[in-house]
Amino acid sequence: MTGEQKKKDNNTVFIGKKPSMAYVLAVVTQFGDGQSEIRIKARGRAIGKAVDVAEIVRNRFIQTAMVGEIIIGTEEVAAENEKINVSTIDIQLKKQETK
């Protein structure tokens, strides 16, 4: 749990320090693998990038994807001798069935 959190859920993409397009590709790939619902999660400074990733996916790559639930929260993170609060975001993208 040190540094970037790398937990690997099937339908979750954690936003870290890579360029946005790396995460866009991860989301697009998971939709391509048949996932119909993906969660994009980030905390702290990566929050803006999480919004960018969701927007790029649905505007440029997967027009049938729509934003579902968006959850914001706060996590306590241990830093040196103190605990600091870090904001979090969790953006759900859902792929609509095309008829």
Added chain:
Amino acid sequence: MTGEQKKKDNNTVFIGKKPSMAYVLAVVTQFGDGQSEIRIKARGRAIGKAVDVAEIVRNRFIQTAMVGEIIIGTEEVAAENEKINVSTIDIQLKKQETK
């Protein structure tokens, strides 16, 4: 409409370059003035700060405030010779009636 957007809505706080606590104070003041619903809006790099502001308000100052609708989007911004896309966020905070 150049630079930081300064439109003044009654129940809207636009997040810019000031420290987070300046915007926390603005939100808390508007709730104190009797608003029951406030929208915290930001774009680009200020998006993370908007989430911080919402979280600080409801965790530290107004325990009866809850997060309502969160909307993300994309705006086209004119920059030098090109148009660039900037992500936006709009976080609704609602104060619950205490009985």
